[in-house]
Amino acid sequence: MLFVQLFVNGIQTGALYALIAAGFSLIFGTTRVFHVAHGATFTLAGFVFYELYTALAWAWPLAALGAGVAAAVFGMLVDRYVYSVIQRHEAAFFTVFVASFGLAIVVQNLITIGFGRGLVTVPTPLSKSLELLPGLYVAPMAAVAVLCAAVAFGLLHWLLTHTNLGLALRALGENPDLVRVYGLTPRRLSQYVFLIGSLLAVPAAILTAATSGLNPSMGHHIMLISIAATIVGGVGSLRGAAVAGLLLGMAENLSLAWIDPQWSEAVTFVVLFLFILFRPGGVFGRAVAS
Amino acid sequence: MKKLLAGLALCQGLTLTSLATAADLTIGGLLPMSGSNAEYGQIFSSGANLAVEHINASKMLSGKLSIVYEDSQALPMQGVIGMNKLVNVAKVPFVLSAFTGVSKAIAPIGTRSKTVMVNGGGVGPDLAELGEYFWNTIPLVDFEVRAMVPYLVKQRGLKRIALVYVDDPLGQSVVKELKTELGKAGGELAGSFSVPATAQQFSGIAARVRDVKPDAVYIASYGSQQGQIVKQLRDNGVSQQIASYSAFAIPSTLALPEARGAMFTSQKVDWNKSDDITRRMLDDYKKQYGKEPNMYVLNYYNAVRTFGVLAAALEKAGKPVTGENLLAQRKATKTFDFVGATVSFADNGTIQAPIQINEIGDKGAKPIADAAH
Amino acid sequence: MLAYLQNIAVLFCVNAMLAVTLNFIMGYAGIFSLAHAIFFGVGAYVAANIAMHFSDSLLLCVAGAVLVSGALSMVLALPALRVRGEYFVAASLGLQVIGVTVFSEWKGVTGGLGGLVGIPPPTVFGHALATPGEFLALAVAGLAAVLLITTALLRGSFGRSLMAIRDSESAAQAAGKWVAAIKTLSVAVSAGLAGVAGAIYAFYMSFVNVEGFMLETSILLMAMVIIGGTGTVFGPIIGAALLMLLPAALTYLPFLPPSELGTVQQIVYGAIMVLLMMYRPGGLVGGRRKGGKA
Numbered sequence: 001m002l003f004v005q006l007f008v009n010g011i012q013t014g015a016l017y018a019l020i021a022a023g024f025s026l027i028f029g030t031t032r033v034f035h036v037a038h039g040a041t042f043t044l045a046g047f048v049f050y051e052l053y054t055a056l057a058w059a060w061p062l063a064a065l066g067a068g069v070a071a072a073v074f075g076m077l078v079d080r081y082v083y084s085v086i087q088r089h090e091a092a093f094f095t096v097f098v099a100s101f102g103l104a105i106v107v108q109n110l111i112t113i114g115f116g117r118g119l120v121t122v123p124t125p126l127s128k129s130l131e132l133l134p135g136l137y138v139a140p141m142a143a144v145a146v147l148c149a150a151v152a153f154g155l156l157h158w159l160l161t162h163t164n165l166g167l168a169l170r171a172l173g174e175n176p177d178l179v180r181v182y183g184l185t186p187r188r189l190s191q192y193v194f195l196i197g198s199l200l201a202v203p204a205a206i207l208t209a210a211t212s213g214l215n216p217s218m219g220h221h222i223m224l225i226s227i228a229a230t231i232v233g234g235v236g237s238l239r240g241a242a243v244a245g246l247l248l249g250m251a252e253n254l255s256l257a258w259i260d261p262q263w264s265e266a267v268t269f270v271v272l273f274l275f276i277l278f279r280p281g282g283v284f285g286r287a288v289a290s
Numbered sequence: 291m292k293k294l295l296a297g298l299a300l301c302q303g304l305t306l307t308s309l310a311t312a313a314d315l316t317i318g319g320l321l322p323m324s325g326s327n328a329e330y331g332q333i334f335s336s337g338a339n340l341a342v343e344h345i346n347a348s349k350m351l352s353g354k355l356s357i358v359y360e361d362s363q364a365l366p367m368q369g370v371i372g373m374n375k376l377v378n379v380a381k382v383p384f385v386l387s388a389f390t391g392v393s394k395a396i397a398p399i400g401t402r403s404k405t406v407m408v409n410g411g412g413v414g415p416d417l418a419e420l421g422e423y424f425w426n427t428i429p430l431v432d433f434e435v436r437a438m439v440p441y442l443v444k445q446r447g448l449k450r451i452a453l454v455y456v457d458d459p460l461g462q463s464v465v466k467e468l469k470t471e472l473g474k475a476g477g478e479l480a481g482s483f484s485v486p487a488t489a490q491q492f493s494g495i496a497a498r499v500r501d502v503k504p505d506a507v508y509i510a511s512y513g514s515q516q517g518q519i520v521k522q523l524r525d526n527g528v529s530q531q532i533a534s535y536s537a538f539a540i541p542s543t544l545a546l547p548e549a550r551g552a553m554f555t556s557q558k559v560d561w562n563k564s565d566d567i568t569r570r571m572l573d574d575y576k577k578q579y580g581k582e583p584n585m586y587v588l589n590y591y592n593a594v595r596t597f598g599v600l601a602a603a604l605e606k607a608g609k610p611v612t613g614e615n616l617l618a619q620r621k622a623t624k625t626f627d628f629v630g631a632t633v634s635f636a637d638n639g640t641i642q643a644p645i646q647i648n649e650i651g652d653k654g655a656k657p658i659a660d661a662a663h
Numbered sequence: 664m665l666a667y668l669q670n671i672a673v674l675f676c677v678n679a680m681l682a683v684t685l686n687f688i689m690g691y692a693g694i695f696s697l698a699h700a701i702f703f704g705v706g707a708y709v710a711a712n713i714a715m716h717f718s719d720s721l722l723l724c725v726a727g728a729v730l731v732s733g734a735l736s737m738v739l740a741l742p743a744l745r746v747r748g749e750y751f752v753a754a755s756l757g758l759q760v761i762g763v764t765v766f767s768e769w770k771g772v773t774g775g776l777g778g779l780v781g782i783p784p785p786t787v788f789g790h791a792l793a794t795p796g797e798f799l800a801l802a803v804a805g806l807a808a809v810l811l812i813t814t815a816l817l818r819g820s821f822g823r824s825l826m827a828i829r830d831s832e833s834a835a836q837a838a839g840k841w842v843a844a845i846k847t848l849s850v851a852v853s854a855g856l857a858g859v860a861g862a863i864y865a866f867y868m869s870f871v872n873v874e875g876f877m878l879e880t881s882i883l884l885m886a887m888v889i890i891g892g893t894g895t896v897f898g899p900i901i902g903a904a905l906l907m908l909l910p911a912a913l914t915y916l917p918f919l920p921p922s923e924l925g926t927v928q929q930i931v932y933g934a935i936m937v938l939l940m941m942y943r944p945g946g947l948v949g950g951r952r953k954g955g956k957a
Binding site for chain 3: 089092094095096098099103106109110112113220228231235262263265266269270273280
């Protein structure tokens with residue numbers, strides 16, 4: 001029964017990781033920007049939701065909307081005023097990475113000044129688990145997480161395959177110059193990507209606030225997961241990010257059945273490292289020439 | 291580079307000329323002011339600041355006392371830089387420290403420069419071994435466990451304890467003490483589960499804790515993580531009694547709905563002690579911050595108070611207030627009136643203080659029992 | 664005041680050594696590693712263990728640190744040979760996290776989360792180095808040695824081959840360069856010399872624990888190299904100076920409320936990183952142009 005419990009936990013964690021990675025994967029896959037400030041978007045969304053829902057007692061859909069606005073605006077501003085400036089004179093991957101990282105530090109500390117330094121949680125009865133079978137505890141939150149992930153990925157898939165915007169975004173990921181030939185501006189598309197990608201952080205942030213709580217310095221951890229899931233799943237593949245998120249969440253939980261908990265975080269990165277060594281394209285990605 | 295150095299020297303010159311009287315004293319505070327442990331820095335400094343205020347208001351010293359802070363970020367290297375600044379630039383004889391890693395890194399510096407370092411937050415056993423100049427105003431965790439176990443087993447009848455701990459010297463000490471004490475009291479360590487210091491997901495741990503069917507769960511963690519452990523244990527079907535040590539006394543854990551009913555040990559504080567020191571501290575803190583002070587606030591208040599008492603004695607005897615003299619004076623002083631209790635320092639700089647058991651309720655923690663001696 | 668400046672100077676030298684060695688692979692080989700702090704840590708732990716259990720001879724401890732760091736770097740060289748760019752960054756990230764877990768758990772060697780206390784001072788020709796002045800001399804000597812070795816390697820044909828590989832790996836291969844060997848060697852040199860920095864750090868602090876070797880440190884080192892300017896000789900040194908001295912200098916600002924001291928410092932530090940990348944991406948030394956010159 002322990003195994004079944006860990007399996008179910010793995011699904012809940014995996015769904016959360018898939019949601020977290022989705023935004024980063026979309027942004028990185030289409031614009032090739034290593035947007036580590038995505039962790040800051042996540043933290044911002046979480047704290048805004050907490051403030052609106054718990055402190056100011058708004059209804060949760062309104063609070064979620066508020067968080068969404070905050071996240072989207074942040075992502076788009078960062079793209080417009082920081083990344084575009086850098087990309088104008090050179091496309092060095094690491095310059096953007098360092099700038100993004102600097103931003104993450106600034107936002108993390110601004111949140112600390114604004115919201116305090118301790119753990120905050122969003123209390124909800126949905127996070128309390130029920131004993132479905134003797135020894136098997138599942139919280140309604142698990143179902144919510146899986147549902148959210150399914151809806152988010154479903155919407156994203158529809159967007160990318162059935163709309164013109166989606167087509168343009170996929171083209172951007174493959175060949176930015178070709179996009180210009182068709183009269184579209186990569187700049188404008190980039191703003192859309194950051195809008196959607198940052199919005200994707202919101203459900204994950206809210207769910208995390210309800211299950212494990214938020215603190216201003218959680219951005220790093222979020223980014224580690226996003227990067228690992230994006231690469232293991234294959235850069236440019238959203239399906240990959242979803243599968244990889246699930247895989248990593250499962251691995252982290254199932255490994256508890258055999259190894260000491262200290263090593264469970266390392267498990268995620270051993271998986272990442274092995275994939276990069278032997279299958280850098282990830283599960284669904286394009287082949288990567290070395 | 292040269293310009294920068296000249297600039298720094300100029301700044302130092304400027305600060306020196308702004309010091310008014312030679313009798314004014316300065317102490318240092320090396321606390322985490324930013325980063326993931328900044329919550330502690332905020333709490334610790336509020337206690338220290340209040341003590342400085344009180345010392346100045348009651349004119350305990352001949353001049354004005356002030357405290358200068360450096361940000362350790364709870365990291366050893368930053369702590370070393372901050373300590374060096376306090377010792378060599380601000381030239382303080384007395385520094386407040388926090389976090390075991392930082393304390394261990396600065397201990398050699400304090401010992402070499404004969405600067406007193408006082409910890410009021412960490413409770414790891416290694417804090418007793420950092421030399422003569424390192425003092426603790428908080429009883430270390432082995433005392434705390436020794437107080438909690440008999441209470442759990444004998445008063446509450448909770449014999450099988452499961453332990454969730456961070457695998458550092460503090461956690462390892464808790465494992466050892468729990469095993470010994472439970473054996474003595476007739477209980478049993480049903481299972482011990484270590485977690486990485488950076489872990490945030492504990493549903494798997496919760497499953498394993500459930501599996502061993504304990505009567506109570508002891509948690510040895512700190513900061514945000516301990517709150518996450520409590521919440522996720524409760525969310526995942528662990529409904530047994532939760533017990534822990536003084537680290538639970540931070541606002542975010544005390545306010546956590548899932549932590550209601552949890553018990554934790556701490557230094558005994560008799561709130562009803564009607565002496566001036568206790569009353570004034572309580573009242574002023576409530577006035578300034580709108581809530582009751584917690585144990586950490588007390589410990590750092592007491593640390594600064596200790597300085598005040600020792601420095602006043604030195605001034606009366608006409609001796610300069612240096613680290614060396616402070617140490618000698620402390621050794622010569624039998625007891626200290628801390629807020630809510632009277633304590634004495636052991637030779638190794640730790641205090642022997644009575645321990646109490648607290649329970650978290652709707653409005654924070656309340657003491658429910660005294661530890662048996 | 665002098666002692667404080669000496670303290671900052673020693674730690675600056677250690678950080679500069681790390682930045683220069685990281686630049687060796689980042690700026691010249693195009694290998695962007697986020698795992699540099701691990702080799703720093705390995706050097707520190709090896710030196711500490713040798714000093715605590717076998718001999719406190721400086722030479723022996725440093726040699727041990729270099730050898731073990733260099734040998735361990737093979738783990739990083741593996742992905743370096745197979746992937747580039749973002750993929751390599753992610754692999755190095757994985758190595759960094761795994762390394763921290765090993766540091767935290769291998770208690771016999773690293774002391775676990777509690778770290779190693781009471782590392783004895785190193786001895787040179789029978790004389791133990793104990794005063795801040797002596798440590799400063801050691802640190803400066805270490806930095807000089809690292810600079811000499813890396814510059815010598817870069818000026819010669821090794822350096823040219825390295826840059827050829829960075830600019831176009833397939834062309835370099837076509838020209839007959841043994842790409843795999845050169846890449847591996849460069850990673851080994853970088854890691855080994857980072858090990859020297861680790862040894863000096865361990866002796867100076869006489870206490871090491873895993874907190875000094877975490878992801879934050881690796882990222883800080885990478886920021887030093889990039890802000891200073893990759894592929895330049897003085898870039899990493901300037902970068903190290905700026906990122907190290909900045910927080911120290913900021914503590915002199917009187918108008919900051921003490922409780923927000925740390926957060927404001929970090930905000931300034933982050934903002935500078937962003938602004939520099941926007942307007943001077945070649946770093947302070949490199950200027951508007953990125954990429955290296957010989």
